[in-house]
Amino acid sequence: MTTRWTRKDLLGLRELSADEINLVLETADAFKEVGTRQIKKVPALRGKTLVNFFVEPSTRTRTSFELAALRLSADVINISATTSSLTKGETLKDTARNLEALLADILVLRHSSAGAPQFLASRLKASVINAGDGAHEHPTQALLDLYTIRERRGKIAGLHVAIIGDILFSRVARSNIFGLLKLGARVTLVGPSTLVPRQFEKLGVEVSHKIDDVLPKADVVNLLRIQHERQRREYFPGLGEYIRLFGLTKERAKLLKPDCLIMHPGPINRGVEIDSDVADGLQSVILDQVTNGLAVRMAVLYLCGGISSQ
Amino acid sequence: MKPRKQNSSAAVPVMDAETIRRALRRIAHEIIERNPQLEQVALAGIPARGVEIAQRVAGFIREVANVEVETGIIDVAMHRDDVGTRPELPVVRASNLPLPLEDRTVIIIDDVLYTGRTVRAAMDAINSFGRPARIQLAVLIDRGHRELPIRPDYVGKNLPTATREQIQVRLQQTDNEADAVWLERES
Numbered sequence: 243m244t245t246r247w248t249r250k251d252l253l254g255l256r257e258l259s260a261d262e263i264n265l266v267l268e269t270a271d272a273f274k275e276v277g278t279r280q281i282k283k284v285p286a287l288r289g290k291t292l293v294n295f296f297v298e299p300s301t302r303t304r305t306s307f308e309l310a311a312l313r314l315s316a317d318v319i320n321i322s323a324t325t326s327s328l329t330k331g332e333t334l335k336d337t338a339r340n341l342e343a344l345l346a347d348i349l350v351l352r353h354s355s356a357g358a359p360q361f362l363a364s365r366l367k368a369s370v371i372n373a374g375d376g377a378h379e380h381p382t383q384a385l386l387d388l389y390t391i392r393e394r395r396g397k398i399a400g401l402h403v404a405i406i407g408d409i410l411f412s413r414v415a416r417s418n419i420f421g422l423l424k425l426g427a428r429v430t431l432v433g434p435s436t437l438v439p440r441q442f443e444k445l446g447v448e449v450s451h452k453i454d455d456v457l458p459k460a461d462v463v464n465l466l467r468i469q470h471e472r473q474r475r476e477y478f479p480g481l482g483e484y485i486r487l488f489g490l491t492k493e494r495a496k497l498l499k500p501d502c503l504i505m506h507p508g509p510i511n512r513g514v515e516i517d518s519d520v521a522d523g524l525q526s527v528i529l530d531q532v533t534n535g536l537a538v539r540m541a542v543l544y545l546c547g548g549i550s551s552q
Numbered sequence: 553m554k555p556r557k558q559n560s561s562a563a564v565p566v567m568d569a570e571t572i573r574r575a576l577r578r579i580a581h582e583i584i585e586r587n588p589q590l591e592q593v594a595l596a597g598i599p600a601r602g603v604e605i606a607q608r609v610a611g612f613i614r615e616v617a618n619v620e621v622e623t624g625i626i627d628v629a630m631h632r633d634d635v636g637t638r639p640e641l642p643v644v645r646a647s648n649l650p651l652p653l654e655d656r657t658v659i660i661i662d663d664v665l666y667t668g669r670t671v672r673a674a675m676d677a678i679n680s681f682g683r684p685a686r687i688q689l690a691v692l693i694d695r696g697h698r699e700l701p702i703r704p705d706y707v708g709k710n711l712p713t714a715t716r717e718q719i720q721v722r723l724q725q726t727d728n729e730a731d732a733v734w735l736e737r738e739s
Contacts, residue, residue: 246641247641269643269644271645271646272630272644272645272646273630273644274646275646275647279680279681281679281680282680283680284630284631285633286630286631286644544630544644549641
C-alpha cells in the first residue's frame, strides 16, 4: 500500500481517488478483524472526543458511528436537533462555535442541507465526517457497500451493479455511483423516469426504466428505500404501481443470476422495494452490510481522526 | 559485502545472509530448550519482517525438533501510544493468532528491539485475543535504548548503537533484497 491518507475530513466519494478508496477498504479489513477478538476494543483513538451531530433522524448510522468510535476508545457525545428549529447559515456557524467549545476532535454530521459538512469542515480544526447531507452524498454508506461487494466477489472492477429505486433523492445512490465508477464497475440506474431522469447518464452510468431487462445481467442489485416521507404525488403514482413495475418480488428475483448479490442500505420496506422472502434469502447480504459498516466507519475515523491531531 | 551509500548517510554491513541464518537457528534451539511443551508454543510475528522471521524460526524448529509450531501475525498499529503524534499514520493490518491463547506460550517476534514501545503494543494486542499462559520475546537485533522495562528472551545479535544511528534489516521475502543487516550513520 503506497497511498497515504492526508485528509482530515470525509465529505464525499466524488473527491476521493481510487487509491484512497482502496486504502479505506484495506484499513477496514484490519478493523473487521478486531470484531472477532475476545476484547473488541483497541486504543487507537483513546483520549479523542467524537460528537455525533444528527440534525436529521437516524438510528442505524448514528449507532454504527457510535459503536465504531467506542471500539476505537474515543469518547462519544450524541447531539440531535430537529430540522424545523434550525435555519441553515447562521445555525451552522453557531454549531461550529459550540463544537469548538466542546474541544471535539471529530464531528460526524448528518444534515438535511447538501454542503453542510463542507461548510463546517472549512471552519473547524476538527475532522468532519459526512454521515449524509441532503440528497448530496453519504460516503460511509457507499464505502460499506463497496466493501461488501469486494468481500463477497473478490473484486469490484468489471462487475455490473444495478441501483434500483429513488435515485433522484438518494445520497446513497450518488456516493455509490462515484465510488463504483472510480473502482471500475459498470453501473445501471433503474426506476421510473420521474425518479431516474436521463440526466444521470452524464455521470457515466446507464439509465433504464425496465427492471426486467437489467436483472438478468446484474452482478449486484442495490435496492434503495422508497422514501415515503419525501415523496410527492408528482414523482410517484402510488406504492401498488411501484411494486408492480419496480419491486424486487419473489417472481422477479428468479431473473437474477444465481450469484447476484442483493443489497439494501436499510431500513427495508418489506413488500415494497423488496419482498420479505428475497430480503431474507441466500443472495441477500443486507446484514453483512450492517456488520461491515462498523469496520468501514472504524477505518474512516482512524484515518481522519489520526490525521487531525497533527 | 561492500559498504553502500543511502541518501547522505554511510551504511556498514553488520550481518550477512549466513550470520542471519545462524542467529535464527540458534534462537530456534533456545526456544526448544526453554519450552519443553513445544506444541504449546505459538510464534507471533510483528509485520512485516517479524512475520517472515517467525516463519524461518518455525522452519528451524521443524528441522531440529520435528515439531510444527504454530505461527501468527500480531499487528501493533492500532495499539500504539503515539497515534497522531507521528508524521505518518501507521498502516493497520489484520492480526491472526492461533486460538484459544489460554494454554499457549506466545513468542513475539520482531526484527529490531529498540525503545520497547512496539513490544508493549504487541502485548496489549495479544491480550485482546485472550490470556496466554506466558509471553516471550525474540528479536534478531537488540540495539539498546529501552524506554520501557522490557527485556528480550532470545536475541540474534546484541548491537550497541547511538540513537542517531539506524539499523536497517533487509530480508529477501519482505524487501526483495539479499538478507542483510546494515548500520547507518549520518555522515
